[in-house]
Amino acid sequence: xxxxxxxxxxNDFATLITDNKDYLSDLDTSIGxxxxxxxxLRGVIAxxxxxxxxxxxxxxxxxxxxAMALMSxxxxxxxxxxxxxxxxxxxxxxxSEVLADLILAGExxxxxxGKAELNEKTMIDIWFAVANALQVKQLTQRVIDDAIAATKxxxxxxxxxxxxxxxxxxxxxxxxxxxxxxxxxxxxxxHG
Ligand code: ADP
Ligand code: MG
Ligand code: MG
Numbered sequence: 001x002x003x004x005x006x007x008x009x010x011n012d013f014a015t016l017i018t019d020n021k022d023y024l025s026d027l028d029t030s031i032g033x034x035x036x037x038x039x040x041l042r043g044v045i046a047x048x049x050x051x052x053x054x055x056x057x058x059x060x061x062x063x064x065x066x067a068m069a070l071m072s073x074x075x076x077x078x079x080x081x082x083x084x085x086x087x088x089x090x091x092x093x094x095x096s097e098v099l100a101d102l103i104l105a106g107e108x109x110x111x112x113x114g115k116a117e118l119n120e121k122t123m124i125d126i127w128f129a130v131a132n133a134l135q136v137k138q139l140t141q142r143v144i145d146d147a148i149a150a151t152k153x154x155x156x157x158x159x160x161x162x163x164x165x166x167x168x169x170x171x172x173x174x175x176x177x178x179x180x181x182x183x184x185x186x187x188x189x190x191h192g
Contacts, residue, residue, distance in 0.1 A: 002059075005189050006189075015185075017041060018041060025038060027173075037174075039075050047066050049069075051066070059093045059097060060094045070083045081110050081175075084109040084114075089103075099134055103127065103131045116159075121157070123179045125173070126183065129146070129147035130147070144183050148172060148173075152170060152172050154168075154169065161173070
């Protein structure tokens, strides 16, 4: 993993968010307040601007710039959570460049902030699945797709969707879908 690969990863993430902004907001309309696509779009635009302006030269600094951009521009519940993920990944990157270690650190960062456990229909579900698959070197697009699909039949017990109680069942979790784009972009650009 080198600096250029990580920049390409984040750039592809921004593209996937931009291309799927309306889909993300539609998912959030079903079980939330309909803003997840716009939230994420603001975040990735700020991320790209700041990466261009600040020209970070280490992987740790790239994640730090990303964390700050997402933290202060995404808004909603997901902004601080993505910010915490990338901040934890930034710290971890200074000691390890093993992808499994980085994503596990990111997952722990989200959990430290949002207090969600597995199967509460939040983005933790996919971060957990991807961290586990990386640990055993078995991450595929199928793992990502399955983690997204698995949120459908869960009842949300954290975040705005939890206000719906049982009516949150039957819909995909928007934050899991946006994190899925992060991991698809990762798979397409990083090779361990
Ligand atoms: P808001 O709900 O404030 O409008 P967004 O729509 O941008 O924020 O983000 C909603 C997403 O945030 C959810 O789909 C879920 O994946 C994620 N989320 C919400 N609360 C938590 C939490 N406590 N831990 C992890 N993820 C969470
Ligand atoms: Mg929302
Ligand atoms: Mg909102």
